[in-house]
Amino acid sequence: MKWFSNVVTLVALVAPSEAALRFGCSTVTLQRLDPVVEPGQVPSAHLHQVVGGNAFNATMTGDIGEQGTCTTCVFSEDFSNYWTAVLFFKHQNGSYKRVPIMENDALPAGINGGMTIYYTQQDFNSNGNQHITAFKPGFRMTVGSPTQGADGLTKHKGLRFTCLDNKDTRFPEVSDFPTKPCKGGLMTEHHFPACWDGKNLDSPDHQSHMYDTQPTGFTPGAACPSTHPVRMPQLAYETLWDTTQFNSIWPTDGSNPLVFSFGDVEGHGYGTHADYMFGWKGDALQRAMNSSCMFTACENGKPLKSQSVTEMNKCAAKNVVNEKIDGWLDALPGHPKGT
Template sequence: MRSSSLSTALLLSLVPSTFAAGILRFGCSRITVERLDPLVTPGQNPSPHVHQVVGGNAFAATINHTDVATLADCTSCSFSEDFSNYWTANLYFQARNGSYKRVPQMSNRFLKGSNEGMTIYYFPEDLRSNVTAFKPGFRMLVGDASLRGPEGHTPKNCFRCFTGPNFEGDNAAPCADPVLDTPHLPTRPCLGGIRSNIHFPTCWDGVRLDPDDHKAHVAFSVGVNGTYACPATHPVKIPQVMLEIVWDTTAFNDPSDWPATSDNTTATQPFVLSTGDRTGYSQHGDYVFGWKGDALQRAMDSTSGCSASTCGALTSQSFVTANRCLVKRQVHEDVEGCKWLPSC
């Protein structure tokens, strides 16, 4: 089995036969690529760096703290009841001449038809426990755009270097392969592309929906003997949200095009996040909850019929429809490529 479908299969293989947890894995096309960040810098236009954004069309420089599902009227996700927004920093290639080019994303195998974007996962972390779905107004952030090294890095954020076409090298769950998965950007050509995985915390304090830092209300669980316990300060188990982006780096794999070291003899790692980060440690994800009504809770409570991109408890739409959901560009600048800027 290939592609991230293997990741889903690994998750399903852990589920006891007596309880089939609700597991969602679905594609969302991009709705915009621009410098906006309504979570960290609300109202600022432009924000400090470029993001790729998927989900509902309520995305803007500011998103009111209300039920986002009532603000949006379309979504780029294949489940039509998900009006949430998800966004990450973009990846750029820097050529030897100093110019930059945005690295496009490609659809995960078996989720073809999306317009770039990303794959979204929701599942109970230990696949055995019930979870409480997020409430309207809930938002969170994982990762740190200012990081340039391992100190403070979220262990469950990683990059995987695909060793060949058709997702070759996808032979373990995300962030579980000590060879192919790294917290930093791969330093060698990845013949099949680079995958980003971003895991959000799975424990909530049960009270706050969006504190000032967008982080203090959630926490990572502690794994003990194959189970995952929430700390007493954050006792409510929430769904594991994971973002998965497959960067199509195949057009940039010739080391002769890569920047060279000062002695002009050795090619150096050519990719840079839109945060201006060449290490990859600044990889981060933003989330604004926007599922309609109790749709997400129904899916998470399902003991049958919800597995990956098929869920009888939810309404699906085709990517033909999903790809029509866009937002009007609010920052008028070239985000596809640039020259000699500290960040894109």
């Protein structure tokens, strides 16, 4: 493939950089749609919390960066979509209530829910020792699966949880879903693989075109294998859930009342997962990866355009699925009562 041979040449010619992006995206929608795993299905099987461009819908094709009129992300050139399952609290009487999302204290104040998004190079300490190839228009991937069993969190090393003392807590990232109340809430982490096969923008399982060489979390990744030789940005999501408001009604029998929207009724957390659909405009992400900026230093045109929290929070996707998702519910959205 001519494009792939050009990438190999660029690896040798492009000077290494130290770029790392960390930025907030407010919630663009909360509804049952999944254009990657269940394209065209309205509604999809379970509820998602979504951030990014407002073109998000049941079916999305083509260059997502050229679709939509606004984005909920700090970087106004990022029309990508990022989404995860939603966390619920199950009361002992059998009813459910959605756990609110908290803003990250490391980000500007006032962001409406959403997530913290990272695009790093090899890690935070040794960035810049190799060329990073940005994702391409049409690229998409997932990490984790709602159907995975107890071995899922071992297989997917980038799926982790952190029981927070406060909103500044970042470690430890553990593979066990907390079974006791967390003082400051719960953070879910989704780290995606960063080695690409250089050919496919997607794969039937939405994962095989990528390969993970990181031992876990924000740690150095080993060299990419020959089957997936192209190093791409290390993408990660952090979501902070305000579980503290439920601590006073936490069950005393040792059961875990936190369940994900895909029907994790036993509260194991095995099926935690996340989806990504690339949608940066033009060469914006590649420019960032070629630069030496870190975090907020990448804003205000250096090299990425950015916007205010007010502008982020005004952006919203069209509501396609109309159903009740707030207040105490008899069942999880999309699931019969008792499942």
